Each structure stands twice: as structure tokens, then as C-alpha cells.
Amino acid sequence: EIVLTQSPGTLSLSPGERATLSCRASQSVNSIFLAWYQQKPGQAPRLLIYGASSRATGIPDRFSGSGSGTDFTLTISRLEPEDLAVYYCHQYGTSPRTFGQGTKVEIK
Amino acid sequence: QVQLQQSGPGLMKPSQTLSLTCAISGDSVSTDSATWNWIRQSPSRGLEWLGRTYYRSKWYFDYAVSVKSRMTIIPDISKNQFSLQLNSVTPEDTAVYYCARGLGNLLNWFDPWGQGTLVTVSS
Numbered sequence A: 001e002i003v004l005t006q007s008p009g010t011l012s013l014s015p016g017e018r019a020t021l022s023c024r025a026s027q028s029v030n031s032i033f034l035a036w037y038q039q040k041p042g043q044a045p046r047l048l049i050y051g052a053s054s055r056a057t058g059i060p061d062r063f064s065g066s067g068s069g070t071d072f073t074l075t076i077s078r079l080e081p082e083d084l085a086v087y088y089c090h091q092y093g094t095s096p097r098t099f100g101q102g103t104k105v106e107i108k
Numbered sequence B: 001q002v003q004l005q006q007s008g009p010g011l012m013k014p015s016q017t018l019s020l021t022c023a024i025s026g027d028s029v030s031t032d033s034a035t036w037n038w039i040r041q042s043p044s045r046g047l048e049w050l051g052r053t054y055y056r057s058k059w060y061f062d063y064a065v066s067v068k069s070r071m072t073i074i075p076d077i078s079k080n081q082f083s084l085q086l087n088s089v090t091p092e093d094t095a096v097y098y099c100a101r102g103l104g105n106l107l108n109w110f111d112p113w114g115q116g117t118l119v120t121v122s123s
Helices: none
Strands: A004-007 A010-013 A019-029 A034-039 A046-050 A063-076 A085-091 A103-107 B003-007 B018-025 B035-042 B046-055 B059-063 B071-076 B081-086 B095-103 B109-113 B117-121
Touching: A004 A085, A010 A019, A019 A034, A019 A085, A019 A103, A034 A063, A034 B109, A046 A063, A046 B109, A063 A085, B003 B095, B003 B109, B018 B035, B018 B095, B018 B117, B035 B071, B035 B109, B046 B071, B046 B081, B046 B095, B059 B071, B081 B095
Parallel strands: A010 A103
Antiparallel strands: A004 A019, A019 A063, A034 A046, A034 A085, A085 A103, B003 B018, B018 B081, B035 B046, B035 B095, B046 B059, B071 B081, B095 B109, B095 B117
């Protein structure tokens, strides 16, 4: 099983700042099989990024994904108050599909 | 716009059978370009994919090893929905359960997700 480890556990930043979230895999992941989701309090997860770097429909361009192999990054270029959420990475190229444990983004 | 609407009970007793339904609007359960998935989320296990069904000239079913012996997914073309049945539930099955559409052929990301159903298993 591929274990996805996300860091940091919590990120506390001010509006307008840049957020960099990391997802490290225990073995290599084909980048076309890496996704990121946003989960706001009390809501279901929402797809942000698939294929490591493709934005889902309706996702603002301040969200971007990058990476390959075992290291992937979600960047929020300019934080907005509504970005308060937990962010999860997900690999779907190797069975079983697995998720990271999440990074919580707090807005100062 | 695809929407998934979940329904089903939230409180179960140990050994009972959990049944949840996911009604699809804006897509078809029998489409050959998506899969239909169940995922759960708990503090102890995080997000855990449970299983899926999809139609490619016939129906296919995949289940996670952890629930394979207890879980069944049932597609219903007439109602455009799919259901989860999980037998012999225990307190470890307490979680928020989500249905989700899988895209990207058979190696899927999930979009969209249903609203979630909190299922509590307690005597």
C-alpha cells in the first residue's frame, strides 16, 4: 500500500500569503494519478486538482499542483479567508487507492 | 451539473446491515465513462475507499479488502442510483459515508461527492 504523508499538519497564514502543502509518497506515484481535495468544515471533499497539476472545473487559478515521483505540492498563491479547510492528497494509480491524512489551513 | 444525493439511516446497532443510497442527477449510473464509488471518513482511519461499480457492457464491482466479505454495491438503472449494503456492522464502522463519481476511466479521481451521511454504530 502506498502511504501518503502530508506536511505540515497545520498551516496558519494571513490572507494574501502563499501556502505550500506537501504530499510525500512511500513509493513512486505516476503523476497522472495524483489528486488534491479541499474539505471545508462540515462539508464533503471537493476536487481541486487531478493528474497532479490539472485544475478541476471552476477551481480558481490561485490553486496549483506540481510534483512527480514521491513528492507533490499544492500551492495556494494568495490565501483568501474562504480557503480555510483541510486539504487531502490522493493517489489512484495503485491499488488500494489511498489518501493522505490532511493538512489543515488556518487563516490568521 | 452532476449532483449526488445520499439517503439512509444514521444510527445502527451492532450486527445490523447498513444500507445507504446515492441518487444521481446530471449523469447516468450506466454510463461507460465513470465509476460510482463509496468512501468513508473517520478520525481513526481517515478517508478510506470502500468500493465501486461501473458499467462497461456489463456490470463490474470492486471492493476494498477490508470490507470485501461484508459489502455489496447495487446499481439501479430505473432509479438512476446506486446503493451500499454493509453487513454485520460493528462500532469500527462508525464514520461519515460518502458516495462519489469516479472519473478518468478506471483509475479514478472523485468528482463530485455526495453530501455525506454520518453513521454511528452503537448498542
